[in-house]
Amino acid sequence: MKSKLIITGICASLIAVISTSSMAADVLFEENFNAVQLDNWRNKESASISAAEGINGSACVKFDLPVGQSAQGAMITLALDVNKFRGKKIKLEAMMKGQGITKAGKDYLGPKLMLYFKSPAGQVWEDQTKKSGTFDWEKFTAAATIPANAEVLELVLGMQGCQGALWVDDIKITVVE
Numbered sequence: 001m002k003s004k005l006i007i008t009g010i011c012a013s014l015i016a017v018i019s020t021s022s023m024a025a026d027v028l029f030e031e032n033f034n035a036v037q038l039d040n041w042r043n044k045e046s047a048s049i050s051a052a053e054g055i056n057g058s059a060c061v062k063f064d065l066p067v068g069q070s071a072q073g074a075m076i077t078l079a080l081d082v083n084k085f086r087g088k089k090i091k092l093e094a095m096m097k098g099q100g101i102t103k104a105g106k107d108y109l110g111p112k113l114m115l116y117f118k119s120p121a122g123q124v125w126e127d128q129t130k131k132s133g134t135f136d137w138e139k140f141t142a143a144a145t146i147p148a149n150a151e152v153l154e155l156v157l158g159m160q161g162c163q164g165a166l167w168v169d170d171i172k173i174t175v176v177e
Contacts (some may be wrong), residue, residue, distance in 0.1 A: 001123055002013050007066050008048060009153075019146070023170075026102050026171060026174045026175045027087075028084050029173040030084060030173075032152060033049055033059045033060050034058055037049060037050040038061070038076060040079075041076040041077060043074075043075060043076050046075055046076055047060050047063050047158065048061070049061060050062040054169040054170075055166065055170060059069060060169035061081060061157060061167070061169075062161050063166045064166075065142055065162070067100070067163045067164070072086065072160075073157030073161060074159050075112055075156055075157065076158055077156050078154065078155045079134050079152075080092075080155055080173075081103075082117070082146070085173075086147070087147070089176045089177050090143065090145075090173050090174065090176060091170050091174050092113060092126070093173075094113050094139070094157075095137050095139055095168070096169075097138070097166070098166050099166075100133070101131070101133060101163070101164035102132060102164055103132040104130065104160070105160065108130075109160050110132060111130065111131065111140075111159055111166050112156055112157055112158045113128040113140050113141075113142060113156075113168070113171075114128065114157075115154070115155060116152070116156055117146055117152060117154070119145070119149050120149055124170050125156075134159075137167075137169070146147065155171070155173075
C-alpha cells in the first residue's frame with residue numbers, strides 16, 4: 001500500500017513537471033515593461049514607459065495623442081527573431097486600456113496590437129479587433145500563421161489614425177496547437 005502511494009505521488013509530480021515545462025515552452029515572447037526601457041523599439045519617442053499606470057500598479061507603455069494633435073499616429077516597432085516563429089501558428093495577446101480614443105476613419109486604423117511579417121509571397125499585417133472610446137484593462141488578441149520562409153517579423157504597438165490615450169501591458173506571443 002505504501003509503495004503504491006509513493007509511486008502515485010511520483011507519477012503526479014512528473015505529470016506536473018511535464019505539464020509546466022510544455023506550457024512554458026509554448027511562450028515565444030513576453031513583455032510587461034516592468035524592467036525595460038524602449039531602447040530596442042523603433043520610433044520609441046512615440047511612447048513612454050509609465051511606471052505605475054499598468055495592471056495592478058505595474059509599469060506599462062503609454063501612447064498619448066491629445067485631441068487637436070495630428071491623428072497620423074504614434075507607434076513603436078520591435079523586430080522579433082523570425083527564426084523562432086517560422087512555420088508556427090501563433091497568438092499575440094496583450095492587456096490594453098483606452099481613454100477618449102476617437103473612432104478611426106478605416107477599419108484597420110485605431111489602437112494597434114499588430115504583427116507584421118514579410119515573406120516572398122508578400123506582406124501581412126495581423127491586428128486585433130478595434131475599440132474606441134474609454135475602456136478599462138481588457139485583453140486583446142490577434143492570431144497569425146508565420147510562413148516557413150518569412151524574412152521579417154515585427155511587433156507593432158500604438159495608435160494610428162485616431163487620438164486619445166492608450167496603455168499597453170503584459171504582451172505575450174504563444175504557439176497555438
